[in-house]
Amino acid sequence: QVQLVESGGGLVQAGGSLRLSCAASGSVFNVNGMGWYRQAPGKQREFVALITSDGSTDYASSVKGRFAISRDNPKNTVYLQMNSLKPEDTAVYYCRDLHFGSWGQGTQVTVSS
Numbered sequence: 001q002v003q004l005v006e007s008g009g010g011l012v013q014a015g016g017s018l019r020l021s022c023a024a025s026g027s028v029f030n031v032n033g034m035g036w037y038r039q040a041p042g043k044q045r046e047f048v049a050l051i052t053s054d055g056s057t058d059y060a061s062s063v064k065g066r067f068a069i070s071r072d073n074p075k076n077t078v079y080l081q082m083n084s085l086k087p088e089d090t091a092v093y094y095c096r097d098l099h100f101g102s103w104g105q106g107t108q109v110t111v112s113s
Contacts, residue, residue: 002026002097009093009107012085016111020080022095022104030073033098036080038091038109049080050098063089085111 008020022034035050049059049069057069068081078095092106 002032002100002102004095004097004102004104006093006095006104006107009109011110011112014085014087014111014113016085017081017083018085018109020082020093020095020107020109022078022080024076024078024097032100034069034071034078035096035098036069036078036093037096038089038093039106040088040091043091045094048093051078082109085109087111087113 002024003026005023006020008018010018012018031053033050033052036048037045038048039045047060048063049057049067051057051069051071059067066084071078090109090111092108094106095104096102
């Protein structure tokens with residue numbers, strides 16, 4: 001199994017940037033794909049981005065070109081750089097280990113207009 005802890009959320013104005021971090025422990029991090037998901041109030045959790053063990057990435061169309069996922073295997077950490085933020089990006093952001101299916105506790109991102 002793997003334990004995940006997200007950080008880096010906060011309040012930012014529209015057009016601003018944030019970088020989320022997800023620290024993993026308890027597994028062999030570098031062989032697992034990792035993903036970011038988000039859940040806005042009253043909505044279902046949705047896919048945001050993923051990165052495979054070899055660094056290939058994929059993004060939801062709503063964030064493509066604005067968000068970038070990356071990983072630092074020696075630090076057992078995956079990042080989500082979020083630029084040009086919009087009010088509709090407001091949500092709790094979760095990371096997930098795609099091999100074990102583990103979720104972190106989430107970090108709140110609020111974008112004001």
